[in-house]
Amino acid sequence: MPFRSHLPDVQLSEKSLSEFIFHQIKDLGDKIALVDNSIGGKSLTFKQVYDQSRNCAGYLREAGLDKGDVVGLCSPSSLEFPVAMLGILACGGVVTPCNPAYSVEEILQQFQISKPKMVFVYEDCLNTMKEVQRKTDSLEKMFIIGESNEFITMSEMIGDEYSEDFPKYISINSDKDVAILPYSSGTTGLPKSVMLSHRNITSSFLIFRDSVHHGNSDILYSDRPMYHAGGFWGLIRSLSMGQKLVLEKEFDTETMLRAIEKYKIIDLLTGKELSENKTGEILAQGPQVMKGYMGNPDATARTITKDGWIHTGDIGYVDNDGILYIIDRLKEVIKYKSLQVSPAELESAILKHPKVMDVGVIGIPDTYAGELPKAFVVKKVDNLTKDDVNAFVKSELADYKQLRGGIEFVKKIPKSATGKIQRIELKKMAGNK
Structure with missing residues (x-):
């Protein structure tokens, strides 16, 4: 709803x-x-x-x-x-x-x-x-x-x-004329050129300013x-x-x-409609929604509905007070059997281990289960073992969220210039094994 x-x-x-x-x-x-x-x-x-x-x-x-x-x-x-x-x-x-x-x-x-x-x-x-x-x-x-x-x-x-x-x-027609053509991150394929109108950008600022x-x-x-x-x-x-x-x-x-x-700088920081406290993909509508992808009407149609709702790709829910919570990305969710496993949740749990410096989690293909969660871990100390990580995850998360795809120790987690984990690179690393 x-x-x-x-x-x-x-x-x-x-x-x-x-x-x-x-x-x-x-x-x-x-x-x-x-x-x-x-x-x-x-x-x-x-x-x-x-x-x-x-x-x-x-x-x-x-x-x-x-x-x-x-x-x-x-x-x-x-x-x-x-x-x-x-x-x-x-x-x-x-x-x-x-x-x-x-x-x-x-x-x-x-x-x-x-x-x-x-x-x-x-x-x-x-x-x-x-x-x-x-x-x-x-x-x-x-x-x-x-x-x-x-x-x-x-x-x-x-x-x-x-x-x-x-x-x-x-x-300038602020609603129709394009001002900025940034590119999508290319998480699931080649980057797409996002058409942002003048009003898309000014309205985003005004919404932010007033809230x-x-x-x-x-x-x-x-x-x-x-x-x-x-x-x-x-x-x-x-x-x-x-x-x-x-x-x-x-x-x-x-x-x-x-x-x-x-x-002295300040700190910043199924297609069915769901009711409160139900987790699903977040769709948004408003003057800040992009015009579409330049030269790519098929991708635009997949992303924006006919009545102007944009599929954000974010998974979240709205609580009883009307507060929106974002908990993961739809395209990054691991499908283990009929269950969904959040890479972000696994990463957050593993990072609690005192001997872990950094971590990135992906799903690797499995004939029986669909996908299995696999973790790439950067050690904080040399004596951290795979058994240590597995035992810690078992103490923190449910059985279906366990690292059945394995654990691999690496020197560094590949990230973009903005700090986003490059899961495509992790999948390449997993495929080379």
Whole structure:
């Protein structure tokens, strides 16, 4: 059965994403907006973000960027990332973020879907992108975040001489026009390009703002890459709320703790409808739901119902107080006989063992049972044995959740840049045995 939020309705915005953010930051002046903790605390004020973004838009307009054109943004978190992003959006362009660590083939797979006309690329990835350009027909121009003697750099695009070229009359339909084309994680196959409209993003922020109360004096810290939804969302949130964002290119515990101490940072963090306290897949509906997957109507139809409900892929339940709990991912659940085993639950249990450093759990095929849970374990101490782990799991969880697929000790659990366990890699490791 559908559950409606107990919170009041949110007043949505008709503005484009760039207009929305420009409106929020234009009067914040010399207040610090962004701090890059990875390069000694270099910063930008809100005025600098505002001016540089609009100048960048002026340059891009003169360079031939038109409404609806897609522009790649292939860079780690940086002060230049939001400037390029807002510059593209202000022209009516569509931003498609890209992991700068990707290979030529991985970038090509994404660009064959989104077909970018231009790309901003981090200086360290230039050679990779040059090879991508040679192999794709759509990519006409490259701009460099960093230094280059071969291509136009960001620093050359943000001068005040381009302020008069800012595109003032771009008509954006916030509900229909796409703003961002991020990519799905590819957990169950190749990544798909997610079409997010301007309203999808602004409404997500407004829903968040009206339900979680933080002031504009708060300072946020993010080690999530801006090309990923987690880092991108943190950027949108901090700019829209007038908050200082301290960014880090890579996670390191000591660096994060020093940043918290220095900046006083706050902590973040069957198809049948079910009733309260019944576990099942969570479907959601609202203005924040994506438009679909670009160039993939079949995947869109499988994900979004005809009446606008999106299959989140999350498993959870709603309690008697209307609080929603998310407990696992549908596509990661292990099917043991007729029972469902949660990898996350197993991982949480195993991590309680004092001799376990890290763990990842997958299901491996079994002719009789369907799948068997298998754990890849990183030892905290050398004398940890498989029998130790098995005995511990038996003391914590029901019989059908036991590690019948075995235990394998490894040096490291493969994870994405955002800390997500790469279960596809674990399955490859299991298949090689």
